[in-house]
Amino acid sequence: MKLSDILGKSNTNVLKNLHTGEVFALWQHLLSRYDIYEMTDIFQNFAYDTEFKAILSLGLKELQTEITEMEDKLNKFGIPLPPRPPKSINTPTNTEVLRDELMFRLVYMGIQNFLRQHIRTILNTDNEELLSMFIKFERLEMNIYIKLKKYANFKGWLFIPPAYKNSSS
Numbered sequence: 548m549k550l551s552d553i554l555g556k557s558n559t560n561v562l563k564n565l566h567t568g569e570v571f572a573l574w575q576h577l578l579s580r581y582d583i584y585e586m587t588d589i590f591q592n593f594a595y596d597t598e599f600k601a602i603l604s605l606g607l608k609e610l611q612t613e614i615t616e617m618e619d620k621l622n623k624f625g626i627p628l629p630p631r632p633p634k635s636i637n638t639p640t641n642t643e644v645l646r647d648e649l650m651f652r653l654v655y656m657g658i659q660n661f662l663r664q665h666i667r668t669i670l671n672t673d674n675e676e677l678l679s680m681f682i683k684f685e686r687l688e689m690n691i692y693i694k695l696k697k698y699a700n701f702k703g704w705l706f707i708p709p710a711y712k713n714s715s716s
Contacts, residue, residue: 565677651702658691
């Protein structure tokens with residue numbers, strides 16, 4: 548068999564079989580998205596800044612798209628779904644508890660964690676179908692990260708580390 552034969556054709560066994568690491572990664576990624584969806588929904592109820600609320604709404608829409616795709620994959624491979632978050636969240640009347648800036652930084656750190664999580668999963672995934680899905684998620688997440696970084700710099704919501712001055716210069 549030639550290398551071109553392998554690279555040119557999809558191996559049906561690679562598409563159908565998953566190793567235990569892929570099963571865990573798929574299940575864990577979905578669970579993470581459930582948690583982040585719930586947190587983002589809560590944050591949207593507490594957010595004051597109109598632009599930030601719109602960003603959170605877009606995030607919820609993207610998360611729902613990814614959740615649906617991942618649920619379909621788990622169902623396709625016969626993997627039990629993790630428990631779903633509640634459909635709605637009751638917000639207390641005092642919505643000044645959380646500041647927009649803090650909520651933004653928590654979302655921003657969550658995106659940074661997703662980027663790392665996607666890379667680890669991509670490096671450990673053999674299944675072509677899952678690999679392409681996680682690469683797609685990584686690209687989307689990176690685009691969101693870049694846009695949010697620009698937005699945060701505009702708003703002044705990211706801390707700028709102090710400049711390093713080498714004493715030996």
